[in-house]
Amino acid sequence: MPKLSVIIPCYYNEGNIPVTAQALIENEAGFPADVTFEYVMVDDGSGDNTMRELLRFRSQYPDKVQVVELVSNVGSYNAIAAGMTHATGDCMAIITADMQDPPELMVQMYEYWLKGFKLVIGNRQDREETGLQKWFAQLFHKIMKKVALSNIPDGGFDFVFFDRQVCDEVVRLKERNSNIFYLMVWLGFTYVNIPYVRRKREIGKSRWTLSKKIKLFIDSILSFSFFPIRLISILGMMLGGIAMVYGLYILIMKALGHINAAGWTTLMVVVLFVSAFQMVALGIIGEYVWRGLDAARQRPLYVVKNVHQ
Incomplete structure (x- = not known):
């Protein structure tokens, strides 16, 4: 009986959690009946009622929901690392709490995992967002592909499905000031790339500020390129x-x-x-x-x- 751990970093997502939780539970119907699920929800020091909503989700499904509460905000990548440390599944997926990535894509990712692929990437072929945010994201990944990791897919990605072995290797490295998704590619496992269109955020306001984007760009360049x-x-x-x-x-x-x-x-x-x-x-x-x-x-x-x- 394979166990799938879905890791969701949460930061000021009180409005998203009820919608995301329902979508994740409904998405289970697309998987084979023998798959068991674990949802590792990581509260990254939110200052709103995110934690309350996470505990409500856990009270509804106590056997499959685990809530990791961090002392303070440490950034989404460190929150993901915390989730990976506490996850117990044979395979894992990382998805955002704002439902910009389609949960139903995990079914196809799981099928590739069964075929032996250690890493499956859902990369953003396009975005429903427009303007400066879309332009910045495209420029960031073009630069990274050119000067750092030539084998990353076009368009960037932060929706991944991976094996327990990949998780253990990333946790063991304890990389700081880095990009955890690029680190998975850097490990060298052959991966499958599934393109999709990233949805526009419908609930709440993104906390992914310009300063955080600039820090991510600097961290990614310095971590993977000389x-x-x-x-x-x-x-x-x-x-x-x-x-x-x-x-x-x-x-x-x-x-x-x-x-x-x-x-x-x-x-x-x-x-x-x-x-x-x-x-x-x-x-x-x-x-x-x-x-x-x-x-x-x-x-x-x-x-x-x-x-x-």
Whole structure:
């Protein structure tokens, strides 16, 4: 009897939980009768009535719902890591609490798992959202595919179905300041990609702010690519070459007597340009150093307040 654990990170989702819970229960009808279900709901330090709704869901289905309550908000990826640690299934799925991803797709994902695939990805072929949010998401994944992980699917993804082995490997790594979904691909298991259209959020307001998106972009780039460091090296060599050529030019002009005192503007432009490059380079190196320090301290990714099971 295979056991499927569905992991749902929740943050300010009090309006979504009743709808999501009903959809998940109804979705069980599409699976074979021998499959058992476990829903691991992780409250990521919500300040509304999300926890109340989660406990209500658990009271309705005490044998299959587990609620993990975190002390404070640690981010959706760390909340997912908490859910993976507490999940007990033979296979698992991660889905959002706002119903932007179709639960019925899990049935097809499960069929691929039965065929031996350790990882099944539901990637966003398109989005019902429009405007800047859609553009930012597309740009983010194009850059990541170009400079970090060339084998990730187009369009990005955060709806996955995976084997117990994948879960154990991700939990064992204890990666911080990273992208947990890209980490699954990085492990190297052959995966199946199922494209779908991501729905527009109907209930509540997304807490996925611009600052969080920028942090995710920086974390993903620095975790899976040496491109920023390599770029510094390339730019440094280019600037060094330009400086050498310019230095030879100055020496030649000086020897020919064409150098006068009117060089302040050029000097200031060069100094400001090189100084700006140095500051950017130090900032990128500092990001890597800080991540090394953060990993060396080995602070927990999250702190669990209560587990209701």
